[in-house]
Amino acid sequence: MTIQIAIDGPAGSGKSTISKIIAKKLDIIYLDTGAMYRGITYKALAQHIEPDDTLSLKTMLDDTDITFKGELLILDHVDRSEEIRTPKIAENVSSYAANKLVREELVKRQQHISQNNSIIMDGRDIGTVVLPNATHKIFLTASVDERAERRYKELIAKGHAVEMDSIREDIKKRDYDDMNRQTSPLKKAEDAHEVDTTGLTIEEVVSEIIKIVQEGE
Numbered sequence: 001m002t003i004q005i006a007i008d009g010p011a012g013s014g015k016s017t018i019s020k021i022i023a024k025k026l027d028i029i030y031l032d033t034g035a036m037y038r039g040i041t042y043k044a045l046a047q048h049i050e051p052d053d054t055l056s057l058k059t060m061l062d063d064t065d066i067t068f069k070g071e072l073l074i075l076d077h078v079d080r081s082e083e084i085r086t087p088k089i090a091e092n093v094s095s096y097a098a099n100k101l102v103r104e105e106l107v108k109r110q111q112h113i114s115q116n117n118s119i120i121m122d123g124r125d126i127g128t129v130v131l132p133n134a135t136h137k138i139f140l141t142a143s144v145d146e147r148a149e150r151r152y153k154e155l156i157a158k159g160h161a162v163e164m165d166s167i168r169e170d171i172k173k174r175d176y177d178d179m180n181r182q183t184s185p186l187k188k189a190e191d192a193h194e195v196d197t198t199g200l201t202i203e204e205v206v207s208e209i210i211k212i213v214q215e216g217e
């Protein structure tokens with residue numbers, strides 16, 4: 001039997017960290033859908049294509065290869081894992097992710113990857129749009145302050161010169177944009193389990209989700 005675990009939630013709620021660990025523990029595929037939106041954003045910015053220029057985006061997408069090698073994002077056969085994590089991409093990704101055509105195209109690719117595979121997929125619309133029949137759905141949350149602090153530490157550790165206030169503002173703006181866009185806004189699926197990770201360790205969150213999965217909920 002294949003299992004499909006949908007993990008949704010706002011920026012910095014710990015989705016990717018938690019999903020990677022669970023994928024290893026359960027020996028299933030992990031798909032970071034945010035990395036796909038980031039990859040498209042990286043390429044569109046490099047080609048000076050605006051987020052509302054759907055025609056150019058379509059031409060670009062038809063000619064774009066996105067795959068993963070382990071945790072690395074391979075865009076048109078080049079590893080862009082580092083480039084897609086910069087503040088510039090974070091600032092712009094919501095606008096490209098709001099484009100209906102971009103979403104339709106990436107959702108199609110995500111659904112294709114999940115076919116006949118046990119998978120854990122994280123994003124904003126996994127339980128609602130990409131895998132509406134997922135065997136398990138989790139909605140991860142955490143306070144804005146805690147999420148900002150996690151992102152801050154992550155970026156500082158990677159050597160980026162960033163300020164806490166601007167990270168907090170970026171997170172708030174992305175929450176607003178992701179929750180208020182027209183096409184598949186970020187929202188909890190009705191049948192998802194909400195897990196508030198504020199004050200919890202990574203291990204605590206992982207065991208809570210594994211418990212939900214094992215109890216077959």
Ligand code: DC
Pocket residue numbers: 011012033034035037038093094097122123124125126174178
């Ligand atoms: O999870 P992340 O921060 O890497 O996601 C980057 C952006 O991509 C985020 O601002 C919203 C968007 N996104 C989305 O709209 N749908 C998804 N399934 C995943 C990400």
